[in-house]
Amino acid sequence: MGDEQQTPASPAPAPAPAPAPVAATSLGQGDEDHQAESDGAGATTTTAAGAGASTAAGASGEATKAGASKKQPVAIVFVGMAGSGKTTVAQRVSADLHQSNTPVYAMNLDPAVAKVPFGCNIDIRDTVNYKGVMKQYGLGPNGGIMTCLNLFATKFDQVMSLVEKRTDEIDYVLMDTPGQIEVFTWSASGAIITESLAATVPTVLAYVVDTPRTTNPVTFMSNMLYACSIMFKTKLPIVIVFNKTDVVSHEFAQEWMTDFEAFRDALEQHSEAHGEAYIEDLTRSMSLVLDKFYAGIRSCGVSAATGAGIESFYAAVEEARSEYDEFYRPEMERRRDEAKRLEEQHRQAAVARMRKNMKMDENIKTDVGSDAAA
Ligand SMILES: Nc1nc2c(ncn2[C@@H]2O[C@H](COP(=O)(O)OP(=O)(O)OP(=O)(O)O)[C@@H](O)[C@H]2O)c(=O)[nH]1
Numbered sequence: 001m002g003d004e005q006q007t008p009a010s011p012a013p014a015p016a017p018a019p020a021p022v023a024a025t026s027l028g029q030g031d032e033d034h035q036a037e038s039d040g041a042g043a044t045t046t047t048a049a050g051a052g053a054s055t056a057a058g059a060s061g062e063a064t065k066a067g068a069s070k071k072q073p074v075a076i077v078f079v080g081m082a083g084s085g086k087t088t089v090a091q092r093v094s095a096d097l098h099q100s101n102t103p104v105y106a107m108n109l110d111p112a113v114a115k116v117p118f119g120c121n122i123d124i125r126d127t128v129n130y131k132g133v134m135k136q137y138g139l140g141p142n143g144g145i146m147t148c149l150n151l152f153a154t155k156f157d158q159v160m161s162l163v164e165k166r167t168d169e170i171d172y173v174l175m176d177t178p179g180q181i182e183v184f185t186w187s188a189s190g191a192i193i194t195e196s197l198a199a200t201v202p203t204v205l206a207y208v209v210d211t212p213r214t215t216n217p218v219t220f221m222s223n224m225l226y227a228c229s230i231m232f233k234t235k236l237p238i239v240i241v242f243n244k245t246d247v248v249s250h251e252f253a254q255e256w257m258t259d260f261e262a263f264r265d266a267l268e269q270h271s272e273a274h275g276e277a278y279i280e281d282l283t284r285s286m287s288l289v290l291d292k293f294y295a296g297i298r299s300c301g302v303s304a305a306t307g308a309g310i311e312s313f314y315a316a317v318e319e320a321r322s323e324y325d326e327f328y329r330p331e332m333e334r335r336r337d338e339a340k341r342l343e344e345q346h347r348q349a350a351v352a353r354m355r356k357n358m359k360m361d362e363n364i365k366t367d368v369g370s371d372a373a374a
C-alpha cells in the first residue's frame, strides 16, 4: 500500500474482520528472536520503533513440532497490482492459519503501509522510516519505497538466518510486498529478497488479481502478461489468486484461461463495443503466446473479505511447492554448481596467467613436496 491508496475495485465491502493472530505480543516481551529481528536489521534510517513485531509464529510453534520428518515450511510471496488485495489476502491466510494452530512466520515488506493488519514477525517499518528516507534523499513515493527496500535488502541475510532458526517450528512464511508491484518485482533488492528466500525454503509467488477489475478482456490480458513476466523473471512457481470473488466470481477468468474460443468471443464483443481493433489483434496474438503459460500454472478464486475459497488457495500452493521441489530446487543447485565450476575455472586461469607473467618454466618444480612422514 503506497502513498497513493487505491480505492477498492468495486462496491467492495470492508473485509470481514479476520480473527486476530494468536498471541501477538509486542517486541521485547520475552522473545529473543524478536529482539534480534528489530536490532539486527537496524540501518542508519532506522526508527527502532519495534512496533508491529509479534510472536505469532513462536507462540503456536509447538503445534507442529513434528520432529525430524517435519516438512520444510513453504514461503508465499504476495505480489500483484496496487489495490488487488495482497495485504488483505495475507491477513486472511494468516488469520486462518492461526485459527487452525498452524504456525506462521509473517513479514511485511511494504514500508509505506499505514497499518499492517496481521501480526508480523518482521516488519520493514521497524528498520527503515519511509518518510525519513524520502526526506533524506529527496525522493518521491516510489523512489522512497525502492530505497527503503534497498536498505532492507542489505540486511536480508540477517532476516533469513532468523527464518532458518524457525524452520523446524513453522509451516508457512508469508511475505506481503509493496503496492507498486514493479518496485518489488523489477528491482535488484526485490530479486535479492526473493532469491534468498527461495534458497532457504520452498517459495511460491501468489499473484493476487482484482477480479472485478479484470472482467475486461484487455485488462485481463495485461494482468496475465504481468504475471507471466514475473514468473519468467523469478523462475518461481506461481499461483494466480483471483481475489474479491464476493463481488465478481472468478469463473469467467478461469474459463478464459482454458478456453481460447471463449476469450476470443469476449474480445470480439469488447472490440465491437469500443472500436479498438488494433488492441484486439495484439491481445489475440498474446493470448496464443500465453497458452503455454496457462498450461503450467494454477489458479484459484478467493474472497479475502469473507474467506470463501481459501481451501483452494492452500491446494494451489501445495501444487506449486511440489513444482518448486521438482524443478526450481534442482535448477538452483545446478546453477550453484555451475557458479562454483566457473569460479574454479577463473581461479585456475588466474594462476596460469600469473605463471606466464612471471615467465615460469613449466618444468620448474613448484610442488609443495611430500610431507615429512613420507
Ligand atoms: N470486496 C472485497 N474487497 C476486498 C477484498 N480484498 C481486499 N479488498 C479491498 O480492496 C482494497 C485494497 O486491499 P489491500 O489489501 O490494501 O490491497 P493491496 O494489494 O495490499 O494494496 P497496496 O498494498 O496498496 O497495493 C481495500 O479496500 C480492501 O478492503 C475482497 O476479497 N473483497
Ligand SMILES: [Mg+2]
Residues within 6 Å of the ligand: 001, 086, 087, 088, 110, 113, 176, 177, 178, 179
Ligand atoms: Mg498492501
